[in-house]
Amino acid sequence: MMHCFTSRFIASLLSAALVQTHALAQAGAQKSGAIPVTPSTALAGPASVLSKAVRTSATMEPAVPHAEQDKSVAARLAAWQSASGKKPNIVWMIVDDMGYGDPGCFGGGAAIGAATPNIDALAQSGLKLTSCYSQPTCTPTRSAILTGRLPVRTGLTRPILTGDKLTKNPWADETSLPAILGAVGYKTVLSGKWHVGETEGMRPQDVGFDEFYGFYPAQKELSQGVDKRRYPDLVLNPDRLEMLHKTGASEGLMHGFKGGATTEVMHIDCIENVAEGDRMLKEFTVAKIAELAKSGQPFFLEHAFAKVHADNFPSKAFEGKSASKYAYKDAVVEVDAYVGEIVAALDKAGVLENTFIFLTSDNGPQLDSWPDTGYTPFRGGKATTWEGGVRVPGIASWKGMITPGRQSDDLFDLMDLFNTSLALAGATDRIPTDRYIDGIDQTSFLLADAGLSHREKVYMWNEGTLMAMRMYEYKMHLHVTEAESQWLAIDMATERQVGISPWLFNLYIDPKEQCAVGHRMNAWLASMGAEMKAHGATFRKYPPKDIGLGK
Numbered sequence: 001m002m003h004c005f006t007s008r009f010i011a012s013l014l015s016a017a018l019v020q021t022h023a024l025a026q027a028g029a030q031k032s033g034a035i036p037v038t039p040s041t042a043l044a045g046p047a048s049v050l051s052k053a054v055r056t057s058a059t060m061e062p063a064v065p066h067a068e069q070d071k072s073v074a075a076r077l078a079a080w081q082s083a084s085g086k087k088p089n090i091v092w093m094i095v096d097d098m099g100y101g102d103p104g105c106f107g108g109g110a111a112i113g114a115a116t117p118n119i120d121a122l123a124q125s126g127l128k129l130t131s132c133y134s135q136p137t138c139t140p141t142r143s144a145i146l147t148g149r150l151p152v153r154t155g156l157t158r159p160i161l162t163g164d165k166l167t168k169n170p171w172a173d174e175t176s177l178p179a180i181l182g183a184v185g186y187k188t189v190l191s192g193k194w195h196v197g198e199t200e201g202m203r204p205q206d207v208g209f210d211e212f213y214g215f216y217p218a219q220k221e222l223s224q225g226v227d228k229r230r231y232p233d234l235v236l237n238p239d240r241l242e243m244l245h246k247t248g249a250s251e252g253l254m255h256g257f258k259g260g261a262t263t264e265v266m267h268i269d270c271i272e273n274v275a276e277g278d279r280m281l282k283e284f285t286v287a288k289i290a291e292l293a294k295s296g297q298p299f300f301l302e303h304a305f306a307k308v309h310a311d312n313f314p315s316k317a318f319e320g321k322s323a324s325k326y327a328y329k330d331a332v333v334e335v336d337a338y339v340g341e342i343v344a345a346l347d348k349a350g351v352l353e354n355t356f357i358f359l360t361s362d363n364g365p366q367l368d369s370w371p372d373t374g375y376t377p378f379r380g381g382k383a384t385t386w387e388g389g390v391r392v393p394g395i396a397s398w399k400g401m402i403t404p405g406r407q408s409d410d411l412f413d414l415m416d417l418f419n420t421s422l423a424l425a426g427a428t429d430r431i432p433t434d435r436y437i438d439g440i441d442q443t444s445f446l447l448a449d450a451g452l453s454h455r456e457k458v459y460m461w462n463e464g465t466l467m468a469m470r471m472y473e474y475k476m477h478l479h480v481t482e483a484e485s486q487w488l489a490i491d492m493a494t495e496r497q498v499g500i501s502p503w504l505f506n507l508y509i510d511p512k513e514q515c516a517v518g519h520r521m522n523a524w525l526a527s528m529g530a531e532m533k534a535h536g537a538t539f540r541k542y543p544p545k546d547i548g549l550g551k
Helices: 003-028 067-084 117-124 140-146 176-184 221-224 238-246 271-273 277-295 327-348 416-424 442-446 525-542
Strands: 089-095 126-134 187-193 209-217 252-257 262-267 299-303 357-361 391-395 406-407 458-463 465-471 474-477 478-482 493-497 503-506
Touching: 067 442, 089 221, 089 327, 089 416, 117 327, 117 357, 117 391, 117 416, 176 187, 176 299, 176 416, 176 442, 187 277, 209 277, 221 271, 271 277, 277 299, 277 327, 299 458, 327 357, 357 416, 416 442, 458 525, 474 525
Parallel strands: 089 299, 089 357, 126 406, 187 209, 187 299
Antiparallel strands: 126 391, 209 252, 252 262, 357 391, 458 465, 465 474, 474 503, 478 493
């Protein structure tokens, strides 16, 4: 009987996959057959008996209702706004490639050679999220948090690299968070790494930010042209170095304004420039906080660290400052110090009690750059949808509004920052309704003393493939990424479809995803499959975009 059930279940998935193969091909998707979907489930309500989520709109991700929690937090926010006469400021701090286990408050810190007292203090001041999820790589995460949409919907499915030629500007028909916030009176600033397009029309100052001060690409793409130790075949070969320069890729620290000039503040022509980049970004942010606070306008500030993405070169002031003495650990200590300075700047400017702060990482650690890489207690790393690639630290803090010392293992997807930030700004009525929004408003979850998440499921994509889904403590894989060699989760990895049955793990008893429970020990395999089909059905009405970013 179990065998028959398995056969019927898998047959339904395969049949549905054939339907979606045609749908995605028509939509110009990069890869097909990855999303199980049936026409009958398109944009329906709960797909299975396991689901508590409610769909309130055809264009919004279903959410688990908590009416009393929402009502209580709405009253608190109204009282706060009435007393302060202001809208809250919003500050994000995004660390690049930091592992889940790097900060002390998530099990790392001094225990692994790089103390993080400031990040730990921020966590203690508010809410620590232990099941917080990103996308597998940086460009997808950075676009998703600013649009509230899965990267497969926007076309920004992988990092934009030197030499890539996009067929269209993905931002041309997207509505960004800073654009909406700017329309309701916020000043919007991005300080740090962008990596979501550097051609005109795709830069931060072109897609909604009032001001940008930072780097368009990742840190490695800046260091590769000057680091003869790691890239001798490039740096010591004038012909090939000239080829790199001819791509026109940005090689400097840029400063741009919406509708105004964009200038290069510093050209990267030596390792020392790379090393001091984050110090310069921090100094800009600290000064900008003082300026914004004086203006009286609410502000949205995203500070995106260039570190700790390989290749790491700590600022001169932080060389050897970690107990480890390794470059990565020194970079973690440097980032932690700057987190402390940014929070202190908010306090000094008198706006700490008016500011919602969120700190996270854009994805898991890049294992391929070992030992210049972070730590995760989970399986896999960056560019995979194993927990090590997509489960990241999440910290929410708002003095006076989020009770200190809270911790929750309820689900939070970084895309939820889009909806939550708009809710805090009183601008949810401006969320687009002509496209599918995957983010969920988590305001009451983050602010209520015993807040419960509105998110029931996290869907995990890698480029154009639906890989896995987490629902409650369970995680189901349709595709997996397997390293062919230790520490080479990107450079020598294979993506493959799983076998006879989806691989189902219970993360509470097996957080390292080592032994699938499947039919042997789990009653929910069919229900979770139904939820995946319902997710796939959203792409029939709202197909994915193809902007030319192949694998």
